[in-house]
Amino acid sequence: MKRRTFLQLLGGGTACLPLLPLLTKPLAASILKSPVTTNRLRPPGAVPEELFPAKCIRCGRCVEVCPYRSITLLDIRAGIHAGTPLIEVENIPCYLCMKCVDVCPTGSLQRIKQTEVRMGLAVINTFYCAAWVGKVMCRTCYDKCPFAEKAIRLDQLRPVVDQSACTGCGLCTYACPVTAADGSKAINIEPLYAREKVTR
Amino acid sequence: MIGLGRLAEDDLPNQKNKGSHYGRYRLVVLGTAFLLLLVTPFVNYYLQQNFVQGWYQSLGIGRLWFVSPLEGLESILLSKSLYWPAIIGMLPPLLIALFLGRVFCSWLCPVTFILEIFDRLRKAFTGKKYIRNTILVAKSVLWFTLIAELLLSMVLGAPVFVVLSPPGLVGREMMMLVFFKTFAFEGVVLVLILCLELLTRRFFCRSFCPLGALLAFIGRKRSLQVTAKSANCTECGRCIRVCPMGLNPQKGEGESAYCWNCGECVDSCRFDALGFSWKKK
Incomplete structure (x- = not known):
């Protein structure tokens, strides 16, 4: 084999490498699927998911500025969402310091008040929650909630979420001692607002 | 040089x-x-x-x-x-x-x-x-x-x-x-x-x-362009060899859109035929 042919093959092979993970799943679905699901949220102030991948330029400054290392960066395995920020709340939740909002150069994260953040909504799984099942008098989520008595109240010693005040920061999910077999907690964050249509 | x-x-x-x-x-x-x-x-x-x-x-x-x-x-x-x-x-x-x-x-x-x-x-x-x-x-x-x-x-x-x-x-x-x-x-x-x-x-x-x-x-x-002075040029072809963009600076391709003003050709020229110049519009 000539050296030139060898190098051309080498170059061609390397070019095809990024396509490998795409072949393992149905192509279009894996490229376009949004990574935002239960407990997988965008940083605070994010525009709806419909607009987010278009607006975000993947500069990673929110990741660099986050003092809690809550924000992680997706790579090419996330398809067109590669390079966008994501918070995995059961690993490290968002402490709502709002520093990422200050540095976002494209307005993908918009300047809003802490109390108006809607990253998602905490939803209690009453079949797993120790207080709801009646196993123990657990009130960890109530204690850890940054808006206690507003976002999470105790109703007959059982936690109840108020959707008018819950920011979806995930502190409750992070603190929840109950983990189900599928890895979810007894209280999970559902990114309801990310699925909203852009109204403007 | x-x-x-x-x-x-x-x-x-x-x-x-x-x-x-x-x-x-x-x-x-x-x-x-x-x-x-x-x-x-x-x-x-x-x-x-x-x-x-x-x-x-x-x-x-x-x-x-x-x-x-x-x-x-x-x-x-x-x-x-x-x-x-x-x-x-x-x-x-x-x-x-x-x-x-x-x-x-x-x-x-x-x-x-x-x-x-x-x-x-x-x-x-x-x-x-x-x-x-x-x-x-x-x-x-x-x-x-x-x-x-x-x-x-x-x-x-x-x-x-x-x-x-x-x-x-x-x-x-x-x-x-x-x-x-x-x-x-x-x-x-x-x-x-x-x-x-x-x-x-x-x-x-x-x-x-x-x-x-x-x-x-x-x-x-x-405004900043690599210009060729054809009077000094001996057509030695050095600038063509050193240009990383594959241009021909001695024929004035330093003024084309593809030139990235790195100055390699200016360095290489031994006859002062190439140089950066500031073009006023």
Whole structure:
């Protein structure tokens, strides 16, 4: 084999490498699927998911500025969402310091008040929650909630979420001692607002 | 002059050793810019100092923000709305490209730094300073790349090549390494560019870099140009050999949109036939 042919093959092979993970799943679905699901949220102030991948330029400054290392960066395995920020709340939740909002150069994260953040909504799984099942008098989520008595109240010693005040920061999910077999907690964050249509 | 020790002894008329060292300055600037990308994630992660932040997709120095023109343009095109901080962040790079041309590519881009080091390493091992360019594509493919990239992004609704744009990729990989102790998978693109460098000089930069294409388009009527004085030219062809973009500076191609003002040809010219000039409009 000539050296030139060898190098051309080498170059061609390397070019095809990024396509490998795409072949393992149905192509279009894996490229376009949004990574935002239960407990997988965008940083605070994010525009709806419909607009987010278009607006975000993947500069990673929110990741660099986050003092809690809550924000992680997706790579090419996330398809067109590669390079966008994501918070995995059961690993490290968002402490709502709002520093990422200050540095976002494209307005993908918009300047809003802490109390108006809607990253998602905490939803209690009453079949797993120790207080709801009646196993123990657990009130960890109530204690850890940054808006206690507003976002999470105790109703007959059982936690109840108020959707008018819950920011979806995930502190409750992070603190929840109950983990189900599928890895979810007894209280999970559902990114309801990310699925909203852009109204403007 | 750089690397001309042997050939400069030729007894040629009109020989002037004006000794420009753009190549040396350029390496220093490239190295400093690369060092900035290398150090920033460490400072951000370990010292929690966010004064200097980001990389060449968006660089923040205090309250001064730079936004890469390509990424900013795509953000505006795809979201179909204007966001003033992004537009103001795009202004400094736009003005630089408008007056100085594609100087980001040749004087700041981390990929160019890696390739310059690669060139020097290859020279040390093989003794040959330049390789023969084996894959040549028309230079106008550059515009096709830019248009195709913008169209594809607009169809998909996400800026695709923002993730794959090599200047940003180097910064992202450094950041991933420091923050998550891993490399992003798309870094393979950088390896590919390095492989292509074995076949043709600056193959990717010449015709497939969308950011370079946009900067070239903005700077096609730039003020800073490499101009040829045909009176001094002996048509020795040195400048053609050293030009990383495969241009012919002695025929005035230094004034074309494809020139990135690196100054290699000015360094190489022994007869003062090439030089930077500031064109007033």
